[in-house]
Amino acid sequence: MIRRKFIQNLTWLTGGIIFTACHPEKLATSQTKKLKGFVKSGGTGVPGVVISDGYNVVITDAKGKYEFEQHPEAVSVFISTPSGFAFKNEENIARHYQLLSSVSDTREVDFNLVPLGKNDLDHQFVIWADPQVKNKSDVEKMMTQSVPDVKQWVADAGPDALLHGITVGDIVWDELEYFADYNLAVKEMGIPFFQCLGNHDMDYRKGGDETSDDTFHLTYGPTWYSFNRGKAHYIVLDDVRYLGTERDYDGYITQAQLDWLQKDLSFVPVDHLIIICLHIPVHSGVKNNSDLYALIKDRNVHIMSGHTHYNVNAENNNMYEHNHGTVCGAWWTGKICGDGTPSGYGVYTVKGNELSWQYKSVGETIDYQFSIYTSKLADNTKEVLVNIWNFDSAWKATYAIDGVQMGSLEQIEGYDPVAYATMLGPDLPNPRGFAEPRKTNHLFKTIVPASANQITITATDRFGKEYTSTRNL
Numbered sequence: 175m176i177r178r179k180f181i182q183n184l185t186w187l188t189g190g191i192i193f194t195a196c197h198p199e200k201l202a203t204s205q206t207k208k209l210k211g212f213v214k215s216g217g218t219g220v221p222g223v224v225i226s227d228g229y230n231v232v233i234t235d236a237k238g239k240y241e242f243e244q245h246p247e248a249v250s251v252f253i254s255t256p257s258g259f260a261f262k263n264e265e266n267i268a269r270h271y272q273l274l275s276s277v278s279d280t281r282e283v284d285f286n287l288v289p290l291g292k293n294d295l296d297h298q299f300v301i302w303a304d305p306q307v308k309n310k311s312d313v314e315k316m317m318t319q320s321v322p323d324v325k326q327w328v329a330d331a332g333p334d335a336l337l338h339g340i341t342v343g344d345i346v347w348d349e350l351e352y353f354a355d356y357n358l359a360v361k362e363m364g365i366p367f368f369q370c371l372g373n374h375d376m377d378y379r380k381g382g383d384e385t386s387d388d389t390f391h392l393t394y395g396p397t398w399y400s401f402n403r404g405k406a407h408y409i410v411l412d413d414v415r416y417l418g419t420e421r422d423y424d425g426y427i428t429q430a431q432l433d434w435l436q437k438d439l440s441f442v443p444v445d446h447l448i449i450i451c452l453h454i455p456v457h458s459g460v461k462n463n464s465d466l467y468a469l470i471k472d473r474n475v476h477i478m479s480g481h482t483h484y485n486v487n488a489e490n491n492n493m494y495e496h497n498h499g500t501v502c503g504a505w506w507t508g509k510i511c512g513d514g515t516p517s518g519y520g521v522y523t524v525k526g527n528e529l530s531w532q533y534k535s536v537g538e539t540i541d542y543q544f545s546i547y548t549s550k551l552a553d554n555t556k557e558v559l560v561n562i563w564n565f566d567s568a569w570k571a572t573y574a575i576d577g578v579q580m581g582s583l584e585q586i587e588g589y590d591p592v593a594y595a596t597m598l599g600p601d602l603p604n605p606r607g608f609a610e611p612r613k614t615n616h617l618f619k620t621i622v623p624a625s626a627n628q629i630t631i632t633a634t635d636r637f638g639k640e641y642t643s644t645r646n647l
Contacts, residue, residue: 303480343372343453514590568636
């Protein structure tokens, strides 16, 4: 979003945030303001590090120094943390930036880098989509269900694993005071987290798009930025454009961001993996998605999005978009999203410039990748439905009846039976009846004879990993 104003004076207190003497300030466009400083590690300047205010993008010289004229719309100055260095954070919330409202009159901003002390070509990360807490009941579910699940994943990865998380928007549900509760969740999970802006994370009734992310800026810094780990370059974008009336927005990436992105990518080797994180799905919800695609058409790109509360994998030549099922499921009303995808999050493994992934359902093992439903038909045959929520074109789904291999399941479009039974109608699910079941194409079916006693489903993902489950009929 183009930023003309930002709020000042942030006070942190007992895990929450209090804003005092909040007065928007407009930067004087007629006055040139230079930003300068050093990037150092152990007292020595680090060359070739990317520094930006969201408009200008420069790299440090041989002594680790940078300098540029601050853009009049800039709100913060940030470092694109280079590979080989730790992510600066406060209680696991990423702090790779400094708000310009707090910069001294000398306009000097220095960054200090801490070496990881290990090779970071191999690492892992999680994607949280839409925790979207609105009240203390939602927070309690997040803290007792979702957070312990991630903590177990972190523990299973081992003490030497390089791990981080990214939340792709709708951190809260309009009630911005719950940012503080989300921050406590991140602290508890024990790994650095980066944040994207969602449509429910904005300030309403303050003006237009230019003022809608004031609180987010104060809490989490810039709404577009980048960072690096190994041969992976991570980009966070803001694709929510507030249209000036409450909850009225569209999916759009501003020209300022596209210009910044082009500059940012100019410093990234062409063989590096590009991971773009944002809220509204690009393939289906961003009006000017072709502008973004044009900038990344020659790159190996994975896009991470949320917003929809269902799971879709959209493949587009060199670009693969993971539109995630949500942490909150169907707005904390049960264990599944509207398409039957369990409440959960994406788990990703980077090896060099290659990416692999799984969907992690809260409360289940990582091998839980599909659900099976059976029903008797009028002629006593049996219909078997299988929901493989993270399915894409490279998966295979086969079945065996009483130990005899029968071939592939038929892919269909339809409703997940549990989602249909528990969400259809204005009174379901309780207490948020607006959540409705949604048709999905990651359903599969077969009809088995009445004499069949047992069915075994085998789903094989694009990486050759098999998931098998047997059900008595």
